[in-house]
Amino acid sequence: MTAASEFRPRRSCLYMPGANPRALEKAKTLVADMLILDLEDSVAPDAKVEARDVLSSAVNERAYGSREVVIRINGLDTEWGEGDLQMAVAAKPDGILVPKVTSGDDVVAIDNALTGAGAPEDLGLWVMIEVPLAILNIQSIGAASSSTRLRGFVMGTNDLAKEYNAVPTPDRLAFQAALQLAIASARAFGLVAIDGVYNDIKNEQGFRAECEQGRVLGFDGKTLIHPSQLETANDVFSPDAEAVEHAKAVIEAFGLPENQGLGVIKVNGKMVELLHLEQAKRLVAINDAINQMS
Numbered sequence: 001m002t003a004a005s006e007f008r009p010r011r012s013c014l015y016m017p018g019a020n021p022r023a024l025e026k027a028k029t030l031v032a033d034m035l036i037l038d039l040e041d042s043v044a045p046d047a048k049v050e051a052r053d054v055l056s057s058a059v060n061e062r063a064y065g066s067r068e069v070v071i072r073i074n075g076l077d078t079e080w081g082e083g084d085l086q087m088a089v090a091a092k093p094d095g096i097l098v099p100k101v102t103s104g105d106d107v108v109a110i111d112n113a114l115t116g117a118g119a120p121e122d123l124g125l126w127v128m129i130e131v132p133l134a135i136l137n138i139q140s141i142g143a144a145s146s147s148t149r150l151r152g153f154v155m156g157t158n159d160l161a162k163e164y165n166a167v168p169t170p171d172r173l174a175f176q177a178a179l180q181l182a183i184a185s186a187r188a189f190g191l192v193a194i195d196g197v198y199n200d201i202k203n204e205q206g207f208r209a210e211c212e213q214g215r216v217l218g219f220d221g222k223t224l225i226h227p228s229q230l231e232t233a234n235d236v237f238s239p240d241a242e243a244v245e246h247a248k249a250v251i252e253a254f255g256l257p258e259n260q261g262l263g264v265i266k267v268n269g270k271m272v273e274l275l276h277l278e279q280a281k282r283l284v285a286i287n288d289a290i291n292q293m294s
Contacts, residue, residue: 007282007285007286007289008033008068008286008289009033009221009237009238009286009289009290009293010033010034010068010152010192010194010220010221011033011220011221011222011233011234011236011237011238011290012031012032012033012034012221012222012224012229012230012233012234012237013032013033013034013035013036013070013154013194013221013222013223013224014027014030014032014034014035014036014223014224014225014227014229014230015036015038015042015072015197015223015224015225016035016036016037016038017038017042017043017051018037018038018039018042018043018051018052018054018055018071019042019043019044019047019048019050019051019054019055020054021054021058024037024054024055024058025058026227027064027067028063028064028065030067030227030230031230031231031234032067032224032227032230033067033068033221033234033293034067034068034069034070034194034221035064035067035068035069035070036070036071036072036097036154036223037055037058037059037069037070037071037072037093038072039051039052039055039071039072039073039074039080039084040072040073040074040075040099041099048074048080048084049080049083052080052083052084052087055071055087055091056087056090056091059071059091059092059093060091066292066293068094068095069093069094069095070093070094070095070096070097070124070126071084071088071091071093071095071096071097072096072097072098072099072128073085073088073096073097073098073099074099075098075099075100076098076109076110076113077100082113085113085114085117086117089114089117089118089119089123090118092120092123093123094123094124095123095124095125095126095151096114096119096123096124096125096126097126097127097128097154098110098125098126098127098128099128099130099156100128100130100131101127101128101129101134101141102131102133102134102137103133103134103137103140103141104137104140104141104142104143104144105140105144106127106141107125107127107141107144107145107148107150108144108147108148110125110127110148111125111144111147111148111149111150114149119149121149122149123149124149124151124152125148125149125150125151126150126151126152126153126154127141127150127153127154128153128154128155128156128159129141129153129154129155129156129178129182130155130156130157130158130159130160130163131156131159131160131163132160132163132164135160135177135178135181135182138181138182138184138185139185139188141153141185142185142186142188142189142191143189145189145190145191146189150191151191151192152186152191152192152193152194152220153182153185153186153191153192153193153194154194154196154223155178155179155182155193155194155195155196155219155223156196157172157175157195157196157197158196158197158199160175160178160196161174161175170206170209170210171213172210172213175196179195179214179217179219180217183217183218183219187218192220193218193219193220194219194220194221194222194223195210195211195214195217195219195221195222195223196222196223197222197223197224197225198210198211198222198224198225198229199225201225201226201228201229204232207229207232208232208236210222211232211233211236211237212236214236215236215237219237220237221233221237222236222237238287238290239283239286239287239290243283244283244284244287246267246268246280247279247280247281247283247284248280248284249267249268250267250272250276250277250280251277251280251281251284253265253267253272254274254277
């Protein structure tokens with residue numbers, strides 16, 4: 001098995017509480033690229049079993065359209081994890097998100113559990129990067145994609161703040177090393193990387209600034225805690241129109257007969273290499289996917 005980071009947008013990844021039928025219904029109308037239907041943090045311990053049934057029914061309706069549906073289960077070391085995993089596999093979402101992963105061995109164990117539960121090979125496995133050991137072992141976690149269903153990382157910056165005993169600041173100084181190491185591992189192993197949440201839903205300016213920072217760092221999108229954040233995330237993480245036009249020009253130029261076999265050519269006055277061709281193809285593919293969703 002190999003990591004599969006296919007060209008599809010993950011600009012906006014909205015958490016929705018699995019215990020709330022109204023929220024799960026509303027999610028069918030929201031302009032989110034990914035819905036993370038949650039059984040973990042947003043569900044109280046005494047409501048987790050009931051939430052599992054509610055969420056299963058919602059997913060089995062197959063009414064979320066082109067939105068990527070991911071179920072976040074409780075950790076397999078908890079009393080709910082195994083039941084969550086069995087339900088999630090049976091519900092056949094696009095992916096399953098697992099919290100508190102600490103090593104590549106964890107990823108392999110989770111993948112084996114998915115196989116044991118009858119999960120198909122194309123079920124995406126996503127892992128939360130939210131504890132110090134995950135940061136220290138981020139290379140081994142990414143490398144596990146070579147033999148598992150691992151699709152990508154989701155940053156859990158709130159948990160990291162707690163574990164670090166850090167003070168969150170607008171520039172996220174305390175988390176820069178963690179964010180950059182996660183990006184490095186994701187890119188090294190062909191995985192998707194989704195930035196953590198922004199808690200102050202009324203601070204639109206601060207939220208946009210953090211989205212823009214995440215985009216600069218290289219994240220593919222951002223996890224969200226409220227529908228009001230969707231528009232900004234989709235805007236910031238969408239390809240720039242000028243960049244898309246340049247990408248199309250790069251693809252066209254490399255396709256010309258006179259440029260066959262060349263590693264470096266000039267496009268619009270700029271020197272571009274084959275690595276830029278791959279970037280261009282990815283950018284155009286994501287832009288096309290966004291347009292199809294509109």
